[in-house]
Amino acid sequence: MTREEKSAIVEELSAKFATTPYFYIVKANGMSVAETNQLRRLCFENGVEYKVVKNTLIKKALDTLDTDYSGFDDSVLKGFSGILFHPESGKVPARLIKEFRGKTSADKFNLKGASVDSSVFVGADQLEALIALKSKQELLGEVIGLLQSPAQNVISALKGGGNKIAGILKTLSEKEEA
Incomplete structure (x- = not known):
């Protein structure tokens, strides 16, 4: 990937983070093609946008914003990361994660961190709190x-x-x- 492509992705992500008040960073490694397709179908049905982006690009995009995302340290931006965006509700991605984890192995798809109206939630143990919001x-x-x-x-x-x-x-x- 060229430097121009990376900067375009960072700009696009920065704009998406700035305009979308609800986004979740998830661990999504080790899934089969069928599981990935099932996840994407579930996202489409719930109006959730799912993107897979390199952690360094996510970090650079978050650094361009006014909100302090220092809570998304190396524990969140580590390994294989996907981002779930929802424009209207912070609950929908949380429910989607819980539903998908019920259908597949829990270690394959897990919450790493979330931003709900600029409030930062870190860790898989925050999932129930996010659903209750x-x-x-x-x-x-x-x-x-x-x-x-x-x-x-x-x-x-x-x-x-x-x-x-x-x-x-x-x-x-x-x-x-x-």
């Missing part, structure tokens, strides 16, 4: 639901109370007439 939309929905709940309770109490008062007044007025 809520997206910004889910968190905003919960906050809006919590903010609406008291107002809805007050409104329903006022509506319910109004009906009760009207019923009591009607009953009292009917008693007076009789």
Whole structure:
């Protein structure tokens, strides 16, 4: 690979890292052709982009960004590395890794590190934490639901109370007439 090709790959990766807030670096060595095809099919079905890139090029691309990725030290950028990109959710690649590991041998495909909204996660033990993370939309929905709940309770109490008062007044007025 020529120097120009390498710099083009680094520029492309830098742009991809800058525009994609969710990416995972995975260990994907020792897979058969059938397993690799199965992984790529699973990625396509879930809207995840999968690329295999040399570690030195990944490191150079990460160094061009403003975010501190020093957590991706030699333990992450070592050996055979693939990158999973998802533009909308940090959970989708984590679920994909877990699903694929269930279908194949766990040592062939494993999480090395991840970046979710510029937060760095290192190590395969972080997979369950990444699956449990809520997206910004889910968190905003919960906050809006919590903010609406008291107002809805007050409104329903006022509506319910109004009906009760009207019923009591009607009953009292009917008693007076009789």
